Amino acid sequence: MSMEIALSGVKAINAELETISNNIANAGTYGFKSSRTNFASMYADTSPMGVEASSRTQSIGIGGGTLNTGRGMDVAIKGKGFFAVKEPSGQTLFTRVGIFQADREGYVTDSFGRRLQGYGVVPGTDVMGPMGDIQVSKEQLPAVASSRLDYVANLSGDWTTPTVVPFDPAEPLSYNGSNVSVVYDSLGSQHTLTQYFVRSGPNEVTVHYGFDGTPMAAGTETVLQFGTDGRLTAPAAPVAKALPLPATVDPITLNVNYTGTTQYAGQTTTTVNDADGNSSGAFLSVSIDEDGAVLAQYSNGERQRIGTVALANFPNEDALANVSDTSWTITNASGEPLYDAPGVGQAGSLVAGALEQSNVEMTSELVSLMTSQRNYQANTKVFQTQNQIMQSLMQAI
Numbered sequence: 079m080s081m082e083i084a085l086s087g088v089k090a091i092n093a094e095l096e097t098i099s100n101n102i103a104n105a106g107t108y109g110f111k112s113s114r115t116n117f118a119s120m121y122a123d124t125s126p127m128g129v130e131a132s133s134r135t136q137s138i139g140i141g142g143g144t145l146n147t148g149r150g151m152d153v154a155i156k157g158k159g160f161f162a163v164k165e166p167s168g169q170t171l172f173t174r175v176g177i178f179q180a181d182r183e184g185y186v187t188d189s190f191g192r193r194l195q196g197y198g199v200v201p202g203t204d205v206m207g208p209m210g211d212i213q214v215s216k217e218q219l220p221a222v223a224s225s226r227l228d229y230v231a232n233l234s235g236d237w238t239t240p241t242v243v244p245f246d247p248a249e250p251l252s253y254n255g256s257n258v259s260v261v262y263d264s265l266g267s268q269h270t271l272t273q274y275f276v277r278s279g280p281n282e283v284t285v286h287y288g289f290d291g292t293p294m295a296a297g298t299e300t301v302l303q304f305g306t307d308g309r310l311t312a313p314a315a316p317v318a319k320a321l322p323l324p325a326t327v328d329p330i331t332l333n334v335n336y337t338g339t340t341q342y343a344g345q346t347t348t349t350v351n352d353a354d355g356n357s358s359g360a361f362l363s364v365s366i367d368e369d370g371a372v373l374a375q376y377s378n379g380e381r382q383r384i385g386t387v388a389l390a391n392f393p394n395e396d397a398l399a400n401v402s403d404t405s406w407t408i409t410n411a412s413g414e415p416l417y418d419a420p421g422v423g424q425a426g427s428l429v430a431g432a433l434e435q436s437n438v439e440m441t442s443e444l445v446s447l448m449t450s451q452r453n454y455q456a457n458t459k460v461f462q463t464q465n466q467i468m469q470s471l472m473q474a475i
Contacts, residue, residue, distance in 0.1 A: 090129045094131065108177065109176075112437055113135060163187075229335065256275065368427065
């Protein structure tokens with residue numbers, strides 16, 4: 079019986095050695111979570127039968143270090159949660175390894191070709207769409223015509239009425255200052271809208287306009303009026319300007335908003351000069367932001383949100399089953415996944431341009447390895463002792 083008990087000890091220690099070896103081998107594996115083997119005693123009625131490797135405990139809740147890579151499609155989870163990736167077979171697996179790229183069809187996949195799952199985008203809103211594969215459109219981004227210009231400045235209260243009249247854009251002495259804004263037509267071509275500021279009276283500045291270097295027609299001017307406190311009092315709403323575009327493009331009425339403009343003494347400064355619209359652009363790259371946004375970058379400088387990464391949490395994450403490629407699959411004990419956007423609910427946050435390293439503590443594993451070696455030697459000593467007893471008994475007989 080003692081030899082059978084010692085044999086059970088050897089088998090249990092072999093199971094522990096397998097776990098320790100696996101931990102050490104994966105010390106450099108991104109997103110790997112170490113495990114430990116748990117022992118339990120065995121009895122038949124009240125008679126001892128030895129020991130068994132009864133279970134294995136994972137350290138999923140212990141995070142690994144963060145390695146900054148600077149790569150736009152690398153992302154690490156800080157806190158709880160898993161990336162959900164779908165295999166070609168349709169099975170969804172869960173991983174902490176955030177190495178992604180866009181394949182030739184535009185789907186965001188991990189390094190094993192599995193499609194990242196996330197929320198879609200409802201056009202024109204901040205509402206997240208249904209969950210599914212995240213796909214990047216690699217088509218040319220269409221041009222968008224300008225419709226709005228926000229302009230905020232301090233038009234110096236020290237200005238005096240120009241001595242040269244009437245206003246002439248070719249004569250700098252006929253105006254106090256000017257500024258140029260860039261707008262786009264329906265084909266994406268750039269145009270310049272020049273504003274010429276003329277101090278036209280007490281607490282009053284008249285704005286004349288030029289388009290692509292040509293003065294706009296009389297009657298298109300805007301009169302800005304200021305209170306004695308230097309704040310704009312009129313116009314109270316954006317002013318509409320019909321731009322003199324060629325017939326080959328759609329007409330544009332540009333709403334110019336001067337809200338926030340002031341007339342304080344001192345320097346003339348421009349703080350906002352922002353027109354909407356953009357030229358067409360070719361797809362360049364895709365990246366993942368810290369809020370989970372999957373962003374497509376285009377050659378015109380525009381970035382479009384095409385989806386949001388979903389993170390999965392489980393009622394009992396330690397009961398997930400390990401599978402290859404540093405992934406897990408659900409079990410009855412783990413429960414079904416609960417999905418959220420990063421930073422929402424129980425989901426952890428993301429670290430962009432980084433990867434989570436293995437959480438293996440090499441020092442602890444080596445200590446466990448030496449302890450297992452001593453236990454193994456002790457059990458083999460039982461074999462030797464039992465063998466010596468048997469030999470002595472045979473000699474005595």
